[in-house]
Amino acid sequence: MTTREAAGDAPIVRIEGLHKRFGDNEVLRGIDLEIAEGEVVCLIGPSGSGKSTLLRCVNLLEEPTEGTITAAGHDMTGPDADLDAARCDIGMVFQHFNLFSHLSILDNVAIAQRRVRKTGRAEAEAEARRLLAQVGIEGKERARPSQLSGGQQQRVAIARALAMKPRLMLFDEPTSALDPELVGEVLSVMKGLAAEGMTMLVVTHEMAFAREVADRVLFLDGGVIVEQGPPAEVLTDPKTERARSFLHRVLHPVD
Amino acid sequence: MDTTATAPARRRMTPRQRRRLARGIQYAVVIAVVAVLAAVADWGRIAESFFQLDIAAAMFPAVWTSFWNTIVYTVLAFVFGMVVGVPIALMRVSSFAPYRWFATGYVEVFRGLPALLVLFLVGFGVPQAFPGIQYPGGVYGQVAIGLGLTSSAYIAESVRAGIQAVPKGQVEAARSLGMSHTRTMITVVLPQALRIVVPPLTNELVMLTKDSSLVFVLGVTTATMELSKFARNELTDSANATPLLVGGLLYLLLTIPLGLLARRLEHKGDAR
Numbered sequence: 001m002t003t004r005e006a007a008g009d010a011p012i013v014r015i016e017g018l019h020k021r022f023g024d025n026e027v028l029r030g031i032d033l034e035i036a037e038g039e040v041v042c043l044i045g046p047s048g049s050g051k052s053t054l055l056r057c058v059n060l061l062e063e064p065t066e067g068t069i070t071a072a073g074h075d076m077t078g079p080d081a082d083l084d085a086a087r088c089d090i091g092m093v094f095q096h097f098n099l100f101s102h103l104s105i106l107d108n109v110a111i112a113q114r115r116v117r118k119t120g121r122a123e124a125e126a127e128a129r130r131l132l133a134q135v136g137i138e139g140k141e142r143a144r145p146s147q148l149s150g151g152q153q154q155r156v157a158i159a160r161a162l163a164m165k166p167r168l169m170l171f172d173e174p175t176s177a178l179d180p181e182l183v184g185e186v187l188s189v190m191k192g193l194a195a196e197g198m199t200m201l202v203v204t205h206e207m208a209f210a211r212e213v214a215d216r217v218l219f220l221d222g223g224v225i226v227e228q229g230p231p232a233e234v235l236t237d238p239k240t241e242r243a244r245s246f247l248h249r250v251l252h253p254v255d
Numbered sequence: 256m257d258t259t260a261t262a263p264a265r266r267r268m269t270p271r272q273r274r275r276l277a278r279g280i281q282y283a284v285v286i287a288v289v290a291v292l293a294a295v296a297d298w299g300r301i302a303e304s305f306f307q308l309d310i311a312a313a314m315f316p317a318v319w320t321s322f323w324n325t326i327v328y329t330v331l332a333f334v335f336g337m338v339v340g341v342p343i344a345l346m347r348v349s350s351f352a353p354y355r356w357f358a359t360g361y362v363e364v365f366r367g368l369p370a371l372l373v374l375f376l377v378g379f380g381v382p383q384a385f386p387g388i389q390y391p392g393g394v395y396g397q398v399a400i401g402l403g404l405t406s407s408a409y410i411a412e413s414v415r416a417g418i419q420a421v422p423k424g425q426v427e428a429a430r431s432l433g434m435s436h437t438r439t440m441i442t443v444v445l446p447q448a449l450r451i452v453v454p455p456l457t458n459e460l461v462m463l464t465k466d467s468s469l470v471f472v473l474g475v476t477t478a479t480m481e482l483s484k485f486a487r488n489e490l491t492d493s494a495n496a497t498p499l500l501v502g503g504l505l506y507l508l509l510t511i512p513l514g515l516l517a518r519r520l521e522h523k524g525d526a527r
């Protein structure tokens with residue numbers, strides 16, 4: 001299952017029999033998935049295939065209709081699940097950044113440490129500065145989110161998630177809302193994170209990123225995992241017709 | 256093709272000429288109305304009724320006490336309105352249905368009742384029903400509650416709208432960082448919601464400034480009198496309307512800066 005030899009122990013994410021319905025619309029139709037510690041998994045597939053819903057089920061921003069999920073050592077779907085505690089260990093980055101618009105950049109990164117972890121102000125801000133430097137944002141500590149470019153905002157959002165020292169990071173189309181020339185700066189931060197061994201689950205349309213960084217690529221369509229494997233396999237030589245035609249459309253949009 | 260253009264024209268106006276003509280007619284009407292009013296009005300009589308400088312001067316400095324009381328009553332009622340209104344707003348968006356029912360009922364009742372009636376209830380109804388009840392601060396406490404109850408219903412509705420205007424992504428981001436529902440409300444949603452509702456809340460402050468003129472029904476002394484009552488007393492004493500003009504100007508001295516402030520804050524919100 002896993003592609004990294006180091007990952008011998010229990011998987012950091014285990015999803016079994018996951019279904020999600022919105023009214024009559026069944027978006028996820030039975031997902032089974034295990035992700036090993038340190039693994040980078042990219043979720044690709046056409047819009048409406050359930051990629052984002054699957055990602056949002058992992059930290060229970062969406063409540064599964066059926067199935068069990070454990071993530072970062074927490075039983076997410078159990079009756080005694082402490083979701084707030086679990087979400088401290090699961091970072092999430094959103095398509096539209098969702099930085100707190102009333103707070104400065106520094107406070108955006110420091111606020112959760114202070115209010116959730118009850119870290120002291122000085123310590124939280126020192127950590128926030130370190131993380132901002134790590135994502136290449138310096139000298140903007142006092143600025144408001146709206147004063148930053150989309151790429152900068154997304155990098156701050158990554159720093160904000162990292163501030164909780166998560167064991168797992170979820171990325172929901174992190175570059176889809178960005179101008180093309182700003183995509184690279186965000187992807188390179190994510191690449192650095194992957195190189196440090198962070199476990200990452202990434203919904204993306206950036207095939208070059210998936211090819212280079214992912215250990216495994218999952219192709220979702222119609223709410224099921226249609227195909228999965230190393231990027232070289234899935235992206236270059238897909239076995240199913242659905243994956244083949246999707247990739248053709250993504251890679252050759254004008255044909 | 257050219258036949259229509261060269262046809263001996265009934266002289267048609269261009270759109271530009273038509274606009275100028277319309278504008279000219281409107282100016283002419285306004286000038287005519289002003290001229291008629293100026294000719295008909297008895298200016299001597301008007302000046303005598305409203306612009307008696309000695310009567311105006313005699314109001315000072317005593318009028319400042321009532322001016323100050325107007326401010327105090329307004330602020331007290333607003334503070335009460337905020338302290339009660341914000342929790343009511345939170346209850347209105349609660350996932351716990353009984354909270355929602357209570358808050359909806361509260362808002363409907365106090366938004367639906369005239370402020371004057373609520374003031375009477377607080378000033379006379381409650382003391383009669385609960386003998387021995389003492390409002391903290393005497394008439395000040397009565398005013399804070401009496402005007403504040405009505406105000407809290409309006410404030411609750413504004414704040415609720417503000418809470419609902421905070422983008423869902425802000426809540427999701429907060430929850431994904433491990434913040435509880437309550438923590439998310441306090442740290443992320445309310446600060447943004449209150450910023451959104453600054454303009455309507457400033458408007459509420461203007462309304463309260465004016466509603467403080469109802470306080471006289473509680474029976475006030477010289478020390479606790481507000482601006483309208485003071486002006487009315489002076490009107491009776493002097494048998495002249497000048498005190499009303501002075502009182503009105505003093506109200507505008509409060510409400511116009513508030514309006515300007517609201518507009519400025521609104522634009523500041525745009526820049527964000």
